[in-house]
Amino acid sequence: MNAPRTIAEYLDQLRAALRGADPALxxxxxYDAEEHLRAELxxxxxxxxxxxxxxxxxxxxxxxxxxxxxxxxxxxxQRAIRPPPPPRRRSLVGRFFGVAADGHTYGALFYMMLxxxxxxxxxxxxxxxxxxxxxxxxxxIGIPFVVLFFSSVRGLSLLEGRxxxxxxxxxxxxxxxxxxEQGQSLLKRIGAMFLDARTWSTxxxxxxxxxxxxxxFTVTVTMLAVSLGFVAAPLIKAFGFDVINISTDSxxxxxxxxxxxxGFCVLGIVLLFVTLHMxxxxxxxxxxxxxxxxxxxxxx
Amino acid sequence: MDESGSQLxxxxxxxSSGTVSLVLLAVLGQSRQPMYxxxxxxxxxxxxxxxxxxxxxxLYPVLRNLEAAGLLASEVEPSVSGPPRRYYRITKxxxxxxxxxxxxxxxxxxxxxxxLQGGVP
Numbered sequence: 001m002n003a004p005r006t007i008a009e010y011l012d013q014l015r016a017a018l019r020g021a022d023p024a025l026x027x028x029x030x031y032d033a034e035e036h037l038r039a040e041l042x043x044x045x046x047x048x049x050x051x052x053x054x055x056x057x058x059x060x061x062x063x064x065x066x067x068x069x070x071x072x073x074x075x076x077x078q079r080a081i082r083p084p085p086p087p088r089r090r091s092l093v094g095r096f097f098g099v100a101a102d103g104h105t106y107g108a109l110f111y112m113m114l115x116x117x118x119x120x121x122x123x124x125x126x127x128x129x130x131x132x133x134x135x136x137x138x139x140x141i142g143i144p145f146v147v148l149f150f151s152s153v154r155g156l157s158l159l160e161g162r163x164x165x166x167x168x169x170x171x172x173x174x175x176x177x178x179x180x181e182q183g184q185s186l187l188k189r190i191g192a193m194f195l196d197a198r199t200w201s202t203x204x205x206x207x208x209x210x211x212x213x214x215x216x217f218t219v220t221v222t223m224l225a226v227s228l229g230f231v232a233a234p235l236i237k238a239f240g241f242d243v244i245n246i247s248t249d250s251x252x253x254x255x256x257x258x259x260x261x262x263g264f265c266v267l268g269i270v271l272l273f274v275t276l277h278m279x280x281x282x283x284x285x286x287x288x289x290x291x292x293x294x295x296x297x298x299x300x
Numbered sequence: 301m302d303e304s305g306s307q308l309x310x311x312x313x314x315x316s317s318g319t320v321s322l323v324l325l326a327v328l329g330q331s332r333q334p335m336y337x338x339x340x341x342x343x344x345x346x347x348x349x350x351x352x353x354x355x356x357x358x359l360y361p362v363l364r365n366l367e368a369a370g371l372l373a374s375e376v377e378p379s380v381s382g383p384p385r386r387y388y389r390i391t392k393x394x395x396x397x398x399x400x401x402x403x404x405x406x407x408x409x410x411x412x413x414x415x416l417q418g419g420v421p
Contacts, residue, residue, distance in 0.1 A: 032337070032360035035386065039338035059345070061355030073361040174364055 003057065005050045007037050010063060017067035022074070023295045024161075024173040029070045031175035036060055099276045104169045108283025109276075111167040112216040115286075118163070119213020122156065122206035129153070130203070143190065150193045157202045157294050164294075170287030173295055198294070205293040216282060223275040230268025237261045320362050322405055325371060325390060325398045334375075334387035337363060363388055371397050 004010035014033055018026045037060070041052050061069065099105050129149040136142040154176055161172030177198070193199055233243045242254045243261055256263075327340055335343070340363075341356040366372045371394035378384045390398070 028361070028364065032357065035336075036338055036341070036356070036360070039336070039385065043338075059341070059356050061357045065355055066357040069355060069358045070361060073358070174368065 004053050004063070007034065007041070007049060007053070010037060010053055010056075013063035014066055017064045018070065021067075021071060022171050023291065024171045025070060025074050027173040027177060027295060028175050029066065031177070033060070033066060096273060096277075099273060099280060102280065104283065105276050105280045107167040107169065108279045109220065111163070111283060111286070112220040112279055114163070114167075115209065115213035116217035117213075118160070119209035119211075122160075123210035125152070125156065126203050126206040147190060147193070150199055153199060153202050153206070156206070157198075160205075160290065161294055164287055164290045168283045168287040168290075170291055172291065201293045205290065208293075212286070216286075219282075220275070220279055223271070223278065227268045227271035227275055230264050230271060233261050233264035233268065316358070319405070320358065321366060322398075322401045324359065324362060324366060325394055325401065328372065328388055328390040329395060329398050331389075334389040336385040336387050338385075340388075366394070370394075 004013055011030055011034060014030065015026065018029060037053070037056060040056055040060075041047075041049065044052070060066065129152070133142070133146045133149055136145045158173070158176050162174075164170055165172040236243055237258065243264060244253060244255055246253045323344065324340065327343055328335060337360055341359055344359075345356075363372065363374075367374050367388070371391060372388045373391050374386050374388045376384050376386050
């Protein structure tokens with residue numbers, strides 16, 4: 001690797017050295033490096049970029065050294081932050097019920113409930129922002145409004161990333177992509193925001209969150225209610241009521257007996273665990289979706 | 301690189317990875333104003349080679365982790381002369397941790413010194 005001559009070159013080399021790492025890690029690493037390099041450059045304005053980089057390779061580290069440090073750190077962070085993985089269970093039964101001991105299950109459960117609220121909020125925000133941007137575009141306040149809206153989209157993207165990481169356990173960036181170059185004209189910077197594929201994929205994600213949120217919320221609440229209802233069947237029987245109570249003109253059924261009631265309870269327990277599995281699976285899927293739409297395009 | 305050189309390097313790396321969080325907390329604990337990453341790196345450069353045997357890039361992930369743990373808080377501010385900067389300051393629980401970590405460090409240092417000086421019979 002030849003020595004980088006410009007900041008952009010240094011960042012390209014760093015990106016190349018980090019190839020294959022988590023996209024969220026790459027975004028964080030690039031942000032840190034760019035902040036440091038620009039600070040170094042601003043410190044001694046008389047010095048050229050190439051000269052500054054020569055010095056930086058000694059102090060901050062060459063791109064491949066930096067990549068090495070970040071990979072090392074990441075392993076340690078993952079170990080420190082994450083709860084210990086639940087013990088791996090061999091037996092089918094163990095794996096089926098083991099879902100209750102997995103912290104991610106409950107995070108995902110909470111996320112599914114929350115997604116209705118966040119989904120409505122994101123959707124409203126995106127639709128209002130887009131239509132108001134469209135409407136204002138003929139006025140003088142059009143461009144400032146679009147810029148404001150796009151920056152709010154970036155902020156929300158980072159916030160959603162934090163929620164997804166906390167609840168679903170998928171590594172998401174802690175830093176936004178570095179703001180575009182200072183030297184560029186205002187119009188160019190606005191243009192860059194427009195051309196940034198991630199801005200659009202984030203807006204798409206925000207729109208998608210409404211149907212997804214409704215789906216997640218409804219399915220989770222329904223499954224939970226049904227299975228808990230089944231589990232509670234013996235309680236109803238114990239108070240002297242019938243679990244099933246059908247009576248029409250031509251047909252009536254009151255029952256079942258204790259054996260049937262316990263059967264309902266067992267079915268309910270199984271259904272409850274199926275629900276937990278489903279929630280955890282949905283959480284995983286959604287984590288991948290979020291990463292794809294909110295982060296992945298940054299790394300390429 | 302010869303064998304003892306690389307061993308030394310590895311040892312220095314382990315030492316610095318153990319102490320860098322404490323040092324960063326201490327720097328921010330002593331500072332009256334919030335500081336940004338580059339400033340902290342330069343401050344440590346003045347102190348000497350010992351603290352960070354490695355590269356300054358190692359500071360940033362640690363700063364971020366301390367922030368995630370609630371020991372530091374940060375905000376971005378645009379600067380007049382240069383790029384926007386992320387300023388870090390220590391939080392209340394950061395100060396508590398700093399106090400505890402300092403006494404843990406003192407205890408470790410004393411016992412290591414004792415062993416090195418042959419104080420252990």
